[in-house]
Each structure stands twice: as C-alpha cells, then as structure tokens.
Amino acid sequence: MSGPPGGWRGLDLAAAPTDAPAAFCADLSAEGLLDAYRHGLFPLPAPDEYARCLNEALYEDQVAAGRITLLGEAEAAYRVAWWSPDPRLVIGVGRARLPRRLARRLRNRDDWSTSLDQAFPEVLAGCADGRDRHWLTGELRTALARLHERGAAHSAEVWADGELIGGAFGVRVGPVLSLDSMFHRRPDASRVAIADLAARFAEAGGHLLDVQWDSPHIRTLGAVPIPRPQYLATLRGPAAGRPPVGGRPARALALDAPRPTGGSNPFS
Structure with a gap:
C-alpha cells in the first residue's frame, strides 16, 4: 500500500477535528509518510491490538459522522491515526x-x-x-x-x-x-x-x-x-x-x- 488513492491531497483538513485524529489509514510506507507530512499530517501508530481497538472505540462515532476520514478496511485502518492539531x-x-x-x-x-x-x-x-x-x-x-x-x-x-x-x-x-x-x-x-x-x-x-x-x-x-x-x-x-x-x-x-x-x- 502506498498511501490513500490520489495521495493525501483529497483530505479536507478544514473539516477535520482540532483535537482528534484527522484520519485513520494503515499506510506507513516511506512514500505515504512523506506525502502525509507535506499535507500537514503526522502519524501515531497503535503499538498493539489493544491500542487499535481503543482507537476504534474512541473515534468510531466521529468516523461514522464523517468528521474523521477512514481510509481502507477498518480493522487495518485503525492501526494508524493521522493527526493535524489546531493550533x-x-x-x-x-x-x-x-x-x-x-x-x-x-x-x-x-x-x-x-x-x-x-x-x-x-x-x-x-x-x-x-x-x-x-x-x-x-x-x-x-x-x-x-x-x-x-x-x-x-x-x-x-x-x-x-x-x-x-x-x-x-x-x-x-x-x-x-x-x-x-x-x-x-x-x-x-x-x-x-x-x-x-x-x-x-x-x-x-x-x-x-x-x-x-x-x-x-x-x-x-x-x-x-x-x-x-x-x-x-x-x-x-x-x-x-x-x-x-x-x-x-x-x-x-x-x-x-x-x-x-x-x-x-x-x-
């Protein structure tokens, strides 16, 4: 996997939360990582299955409401949270x-x-x-x-x-x-x-x-x-x-x- 289809440019950070992840996406390739930084995002990977499940439990309502973007299958995507804090x-x-x-x-x-x-x-x-x-x-x-x-x-x-x-x-x-x-x-x-x-x-x-x-x-x-x-x-x-x-x-x-x-x- 080499990042979201079309790269991160399609992510609307104007609508993203200020104090929660902007997106979940499992990609941690070098190319995907650099593209994310270019678009104002940085990763916080879940180190284990418990942390992945915690991400899902904490943020699934905001994902369902469309405030947080989920890219890929949920079971994999929740492994990596992508943040863009404001301020x-x-x-x-x-x-x-x-x-x-x-x-x-x-x-x-x-x-x-x-x-x-x-x-x-x-x-x-x-x-x-x-x-x-x-x-x-x-x-x-x-x-x-x-x-x-x-x-x-x-x-x-x-x-x-x-x-x-x-x-x-x-x-x-x-x-x-x-x-x-x-x-x-x-x-x-x-x-x-x-x-x-x-x-x-x-x-x-x-x-x-x-x-x-x-x-x-x-x-x-x-x-x-x-x-x-x-x-x-x-x-x-x-x-x-x-x-x-x-x-x-x-x-x-x-x-x-x-x-x-x-x-x-x-x-x-």
Missing part, C-alpha cells in the same frame, strides 16, 4: 532560545558538542526507550530510516566525551522541519538538540520547526501556537535545503542565543 505549536528558526540558566551553563563548559545526521538510528532508539506510549513502532522506524537515507529525515545529536546524551529527529518538508520526538540522558540535552537543529535549519533556508504538541517544556524554547490554516500555508513556501552536518561546540548556541521575546507570536 499547531511551532518555533521560528530565528526564535529558538535556551533558558538563561542553560545558556549560562553552556558558556562555562566545553565538553558538550552537537552534530547532525551522525547517529540517526541511535536517536530513534533513544526516543523510543522508556516511553509509556510506544507509538514509535518498528514499522514507523523502518519508514523513517528510509526517509533519512533519502535526505528527508534528520537527527540532531548532543554528545559529551563521545557519549550520546540527547537528541531529536524530524522530517523536512518544504520550509518546515516537523519534529517528531526528542530524548535526553542528561538534563537539558534535548533542549540543546532542538536549539542546534533550529540553527542549522536556519542556515539551510528553513522557516520553522513544527513541534506538533503543546507542553511547558517546549514553550521554554520559544514555541508558539499558530492556526492550522496558517501552518498549512507555510508548508507551501519555498523549500529549504539540507541542514549542514558536522560537529559543533554546544557553547556556541549560548553565545548566539536570541533574547527572550516575552512569548509574543512572531507569525501573527
């Missing part, structure tokens, strides 16, 4: 900021460094470890690995004395890099990964990082909500290039960090 949490690449205490700590140490695309499988594994919601299934990881081989999925890594201590990964579509997950093995390492990814994506001509879900943690990095139509319009902008790879000292992020903006929305 969408994003970080402008020039607006990513480190908390003051972290910036101060980074300026006074030289043992942390960052890189891009040097340990993609390890970052995926780090993001999957110890999570209560095991949405990062083997099938999804296989598709993401294929997108990484094609240069469409990227990982940011944070290192301390050769040890991977944090990271983040996402999929690049047009001027947006959609962040799927992050992890840390030392406090604040995931924040450093996101700030580094924002800096590199800015150098490649990127516009924003899509962080998908709201949380106090992501707000500290400068994330703000924008309406779903505005996010979808941004996806259609000029495509960014591939972010630069190579090791960098993490302390450079603290030296270049933008000043806090008081939570104002730079996209309004």
Whole structure:
C-alpha cells in the first residue's frame, strides 16, 4: 500500500477535528509518510491490538459522522491515526532560545558538542526507550530510516566525551522541519538538540520547526501556537535545503542565543 488513492491531497483538513485524529489509514510506507507530512499530517501508530481497538472505540462515532476520514478496511485502518492539531505549536528558526540558566551553563563548559545526521538510528532508539506510549513502532522506524537515507529525515545529536546524551529527529518538508520526538540522558540535552537543529535549519533556508504538541517544556524554547490554516500555508513556501552536518561546540548556541521575546507570536 502506498498511501490513500490520489495521495493525501483529497483530505479536507478544514473539516477535520482540532483535537482528534484527522484520519485513520494503515499506510506507513516511506512514500505515504512523506506525502502525509507535506499535507500537514503526522502519524501515531497503535503499538498493539489493544491500542487499535481503543482507537476504534474512541473515534468510531466521529468516523461514522464523517468528521474523521477512514481510509481502507477498518480493522487495518485503525492501526494508524493521522493527526493535524489546531493550533499547531511551532518555533521560528530565528526564535529558538535556551533558558538563561542553560545558556549560562553552556558558556562555562566545553565538553558538550552537537552534530547532525551522525547517529540517526541511535536517536530513534533513544526516543523510543522508556516511553509509556510506544507509538514509535518498528514499522514507523523502518519508514523513517528510509526517509533519512533519502535526505528527508534528520537527527540532531548532543554528545559529551563521545557519549550520546540527547537528541531529536524530524522530517523536512518544504520550509518546515516537523519534529517528531526528542530524548535526553542528561538534563537539558534535548533542549540543546532542538536549539542546534533550529540553527542549522536556519542556515539551510528553513522557516520553522513544527513541534506538533503543546507542553511547558517546549514553550521554554520559544514555541508558539499558530492556526492550522496558517501552518498549512507555510508548508507551501519555498523549500529549504539540507541542514549542514558536522560537529559543533554546544557553547556556541549560548553565545548566539536570541533574547527572550516575552512569548509574543512572531507569525501573527
């Protein structure tokens, strides 16, 4: 299966729920996955039969009412929920900021460094470890690995004395890099990964990082909500290039960090 017939362009997100899946579709091929991101969707696969049945029980009434689109046979389709939240949490690449205490700590140490695309499988594994919601299934990881081989999925890594201590990964579509997950093995390492990814994506001509879900943690990095139509319009902008790879000292992020903006929305 390679995605819905005709791709995702036929899905009317204007009528989709703001706080529930926009669709159910079992396709997790690399091609279908990338097409979904291009249309403002990201997947949350059910890791087991119980989770699949729970999807059906929770959302079958909205599917029957036509608010959520069901593509394919229900028994298979409910295995993967496709989300497009409204509002969408994003970080402008020039607006990513480190908390003051972290910036101060980074300026006074030289043992942390960052890189891009040097340990993609390890970052995926780090993001999957110890999570209560095991949405990062083997099938999804296989598709993401294929997108990484094609240069469409990227990982940011944070290192301390050769040890991977944090990271983040996402999929690049047009001027947006959609962040799927992050992890840390030392406090604040995931924040450093996101700030580094924002800096590199800015150098490649990127516009924003899509962080998908709201949380106090992501707000500290400068994330703000924008309406779903505005996010979808941004996806259609000029495509960014591939972010630069190579090791960098993490302390450079603290030296270049933008000043806090008081939570104002730079996209309004």
